[in-house]
Amino acid sequence: MSTPTSSDRRAATLADPGPRYYAMLAVAGVVVFAMVYSFVTVLTQGHGITGLHNWGTDGGVPWGLDIGAFSWWSAMGVGAIALSSIIRVFGMDDYRPYARIGELLTPLAFGVGFLHIVFDLGKPFRVLNTLIYLPLQSPIAWDVILLAGLGAISVVYMVASLRADVYELSERGALPTALSPVYDALLVGYEPSETGTGEDLAWWLGALVLVFIPVVGGGVVPLLWGPLGVNINWFGAIQGPTFLAASMTTGAAAVLFVGCVLRYAYGLEDVFTDRTLRRLGAVTGAFAFTYLLGTFYEIQTGTFAADMADPNVTMRVFEGPLAPLLVLAIAAIVAPTAYLTIQHATDRFSLLGTVLLTGVMLVGILHQETWLIVGGLMYPDLLYPVGEYTPSVYEWLNLMGTTALVALVLLVFAKTLPVVSDPAEVGPDR
Amino acid sequence: MTQLGMAIDLERCYGCRACMEACKVENSTPRGAFWMHVFRFEEGEYPDTEQTNMPRPCQHCSEPSCASACPTSARFKREEDGIVLTDYDRCIGCRYCEIGCPYGVNYAQFEHPEDAQYGYGSESDEHNGDDTHGSGTFAEALGDEAPGEGKPPWHDPIHDKPVEPRGTQMSGPQPEGVMSKCTMCAHRQDNPERGQEGTTACAQTCPVDAIKFGDMEDPESDPNQHLEDKSSSSTFKLLEDRGTEPNVVYIGDEPGDDARTIEDADTFKDPQEAIEIEKNPPESRSTDVEVGQ
Ligand code: SF4
Ligand code: SF4
Numbered sequence: 197m198s199t200p201t202s203s204d205r206r207a208a209t210l211a212d213p214g215p216r217y218y219a220m221l222a223v224a225g226v227v228v229f230a231m232v233y234s235f236v237t238v239l240t241q242g243h244g245i246t247g248l249h250n251w252g253t254d255g256g257v258p259w260g261l262d263i264g265a266f267s268w269w270s271a272m273g274v275g276a277i278a279l280s281s282i283i284r285v286f287g288m289d290d291y292r293p294y295a296r297i298g299e300l301l302t303p304l305a306f307g308v309g310f311l312h313i314v315f316d317l318g319k320p321f322r323v324l325n326t327l328i329y330l331p332l333q334s335p336i337a338w339d340v341i342l343l344a345g346l347g348a349i350s351v352v353y354m355v356a357s358l359r360a361d362v363y364e365l366s367e368r369g370a371l372p373t374a375l376s377p378v379y380d381a382l383l384v385g386y387e388p389s390e391t392g393t394g395e396d397l398a399w400w401l402g403a404l405v406l407v408f409i410p411v412v413g414g415g416v417v418p419l420l421w422g423p424l425g426v427n428i429n430w431f432g433a434i435q436g437p438t439f440l441a442a443s444m445t446t447g448a449a450a451v452l453f454v455g456c457v458l459r460y461a462y463g464l465e466d467v468f469t470d471r472t473l474r475r476l477g478a479v480t481g482a483f484a485f486t487y488l489l490g491t492f493y494e495i496q497t498g499t500f501a502a503d504m505a506d507p508n509v510t511m512r513v514f515e516g517p518l519a520p521l522l523v524l525a526i527a528a529i530v531a532p533t534a535y536l537t538i539q540h541a542t543d544r545f546s547l548l549g550t551v552l553l554t555g556v557m558l559v560g561i562l563h564q565e566t567w568l569i570v571g572g573l574m575y576p577d578l579l580y581p582v583g584e585y586t587p588s589v590y591e592w593l594n595l596m597g598t599t600a601l602v603a604l605v606l607l608v609f610a611k612t613l614p615v616v617s618d619p620a621e622v623g624p625d626r
Numbered sequence: 627m628t629q630l631g632m633a634i635d636l637e638r639c640y641g642c643r644a645c646m647e648a649c650k651v652e653n654s655t656p657r658g659a660f661w662m663h664v665f666r667f668e669e670g671e672y673p674d675t676e677q678t679n680m681p682r683p684c685q686h687c688s689e690p691s692c693a694s695a696c697p698t699s700a701r702f703k704r705e706e707d708g709i710v711l712t713d714y715d716r717c718i719g720c721r722y723c724e725i726g727c728p729y730g731v732n733y734a735q736f737e738h739p740e741d742a743q744y745g746y747g748s749e750s751d752e753h754n755g756d757d758t759h760g761s762g763t764f765a766e767a768l769g770d771e772a773p774g775e776g777k778p779p780w781h782d783p784i785h786d787k788p789v790e791p792r793g794t795q796m797s798g799p800q801p802e803g804v805m806s807k808c809t810m811c812a813h814r815q816d817n818p819e820r821g822q823e824g825t826t827a828c829a830q831t832c833p834v835d836a837i838k839f840g841d842m843e844d845p846e847s848d849p850n851q852h853l854e855d856k857s858s859s860s861t862f863k864l865l866e867d868r869g870t871e872p873n874v875v876y877i878g879d880e881p882g883d884d885a886r887t888i889e890d891a892d893t894f895k896d897p898q899e900a901i902e903i904e905k906n907p908p909e910s911r912s913t914d915v916e917v918g919q
Binding site (some may be wrong): 331 | 659665682694695697698700716717718719721724726727728729730731733734737740741742744803804805864881885886887
C-alpha cells in the first residue's frame with residue numbers, strides 16, 4: 197500500500213459506504229426509535245411505569261438509571277473536551293486525531309445527557325423553566341449555567357477546529373454536494389489565506405475550556421454549597437475532584453474506544469498508531485485509578501448519599517443487596533485499568549483487547565455512577581423502610597437509545613465531516 | 627414576622643393516625659402520598675420496651691434545603707407566614723427537593739391523578755369507586771355535577787383557587803409529574819371566610835389534641851402556650867444538626883438509635899398493592915396477595 201497523503205487520510209471515512217455501514221445505521225435507527233417509543237409511553241402513562249418511586253413511606257428510590265446515565269454522558273463530554281483541549285493547547289500533534297474525536301463527541305455527549313434529564317422530568321416540556329426562573333442563590337443554578345456554558349463552548353470549539361479541514365476537503369470535492377449549504381454555513385468568514393486562523397481560534401477556545409473545566413468539573417458546587425449555608429449535605433468536598441476524575445476517565449476511554457473503532461473500520465494504522473493508542477490507554481488507566489480513589493473516599497465517608505440517608509449508609513450498602521453490584525462495578529474499572537497499564541508497561545498492543553476492555557471500563561463507570569446514586573437513596577434515616585429500585589424496560593430503552601443516537605450521529609459525521617484529523621507528523625512507530 | 631409551625635406532643639399522641647386520614651381527606655392526596663405520617667416505634671429490650679408515636683408533617687423549615695435545591699424556585703418559602711409551598715404551575719418534576727430534604731416529606735406524583743386516587747385505580751369498571759366512593763364507574767361518579775369543573779368528586783374545589791403570592795395553584799392534589807407535600811393547609815389560612823383560618827386538618831382532628839398549630843414567633847400562640855405548660859418535659863426538633871431550622875417542636879424524648887418501627891410501613895402503603903386489593907376485594911381475594919407482613 198502506498199503511503200497515503202494527509203488529505204487521503206482525512207477523506208478516508210468519506211468513501212462510499214458499504215452494506216455494513218447501512219446495517220449499522222439501520223440498527224442504530226431502530227434503537228433510537230425504541231427510545232422515542234419509551235419517551236412517549238412514559239409521557240402518556242406517567243412515570244409510575246418506570247422503576248422510580250418516592251423514598252420515605254413509599255419505599256422507593258426517586259432517581260435511577262436516567263440520572264446515572266446523565267452523569268455518565270456529561271462526564272464524558274467534560275472529559276472529551278478537556279482531553280481535546282490539552283492536546284491542542286500543548287501542541288501534542290501526534291494526538292490530534294484524538295482531539296478531533298473529542299471535539300465531535302463532546303456536543304453529542306452533552307446533548308444526550310440533557311435528553312436523559314428530559315426523560316426523567318415529571319414535566320419534560322417545562323424543562324426551560326430552569327432557565328426562565330433560575331434561582332441564582334441555588335448552587336444547582338450554577339451547575340446549570342456552567343454546564344450549559346460548556347455545552348455552548350463545545351459547539352463553537354468543534355466548528356472552529358473543523359473549519360480548516362472542511363475547507364480543504366470541500367475544495368477537493370470530497371464532501372457530499374447535497375450538503376453544500378451546511379458547509380458554506382460552517383465556513384462563513386473563513387479565510388484560507390490566513391492559514392491557521394481557525395486553529396488559533398481553536399487554541400484559544402481550548403485554553404478557555406481548560407480554565408473552565410476545573411470550575412465546572414466540581415469546583416464551584418462544593419465551594420458554594422458550604423460557605424453559603426445551603427443545607428444540602430450530600431455535595432461535599434470530595435464530590436468535585438471525583439467528578440473531574442470520572443470525567444477525565446470517561447472522556448479518555450470514549451475517545452480511545454472510538455479511535456480503535458475508526459482504525460479498525462478504515463485501516464488507519466498510521467493515524468491511530470499502536471504507540472498513541474497504547475499511551476492513551478495508560479493515561480486512561482491513570483485517570484481511572486484516581487477516579488476509583490475518589491469513589492472510595494465518597495463511599496467511606498458516606499458523602500455519596502443524599503440528605504435523608506441513614507448515618508450508617510456505608511455499612512448498609514456493604515451489607516445489602518447492592519454489595520455485589522459494587523464489587524462488579526469496581527472490577528469492571530480495575531481490570532481494564534490493569535490491562536491498559538500492563539499493555540503500556542510491556543510495550544505490547546492488541547487492538548481487540550484495548551477496544552474490549554475500554555468498553556468494559558465505560559460500562560463499569562456508568563454502573564458505578566448509577567450505583568452511587570441509587571445506593572445513596574436506598575437507605576433513608578428516620579425509621580423509613582429500605583427503598584427498592586430496579587430499572588424498568590423504559591429506562592433501559594432510554595439508555596440504549598441515547599447510546600444508539602450518539603453512534604448514529606457519529607456514523608453520519610463519518611460520511612459528511614472530516615472525522616479523521618491528521619497527526620501533524622506521524623512519528624515512527626515505537 | 628409570622629412563622630407558622632407546630633408543637634407536637636408525643637406524650638399525648640397514641641398513634642391512632644387520625645391526623646393522617648384527616649390530611650388525606652382534606653387535601654385529596656393520592657395513594658401512597660402521606661403528607662402527614664405517624665411513625666410508630668419501640669425502643670428498649672423486651673420486656674422493658676417503650677412505644678412512641680411520632681407524627682411527621684413537613685417541618686416548614688426556616689432554612690428549607692428543599693427550596694435551595696429547587697432549580698426553578700417552584701419550591702419556596704412564603705414570606706408572609708413562613709409556609710413552604712410548591713408552585714404546581716412551575717415545578718418541572720425533577721425531584722431535587724425530595725433529594726434535598728432530610729425528612730422524607732415530599733411526594734412526586736408519578737401517575738395520572740385519577741388513577742392514583744383511592745377507589746379509581748382499578749382498570750375494571752366493576753370495582754371502580756367501590757368501597758370508598760360508593761359503587762359505579764369513574765365517569766358516573768363524576769356526573770354532570772362534578773365540582774371544580776369536571777374535577778372528580780374527591781377533589782375539593784377550594785384547591786383550584788390560585789394561591790398568593792404568585793396566584794398559581796399550590797394546594798391540594800398536584801397534577802401528574804409534579805411535586806407536593808404538606809402545605810400547612812394553606813387553603814385554610816388563605817380563605818378566612820371558610821372559618822378555618824389558623825387551623826389545620828390534622829390538628830383539628832387529633833382526638834387527644836397532641837398537635838398545636840400556630841405562629842411560632844408569637845408567645846401567645848397555641849404551640850408556644852402548650853410548650854410553656856409542658857416546660858418540664860423535654861423537647862426536640864428533628865435532625866436539627868442538618869441546619870434546616872425546622873418549625874415543628876416535639877414534646878417528649880427523641881427516638882434513640884435503637885428505635886425500630888412496629889410495623890413495616892411499606893407493607894401498608896405500596897400503591898400497587900392497594901390497587902391489587904381494590905381489584906380483588908377481600909371476599910374474592912386470592913391467597914397470594916400478602917398483607918401485613
Ligand atoms: S421539611 Fe423538607 S420539604 Fe419541608 S420545608 Fe423542610 S426541607 Fe423543605
Ligand atoms: S420537583 Fe419541582 S419543586 Fe421539587 S425541586 Fe424540582 S422543580 Fe422544584
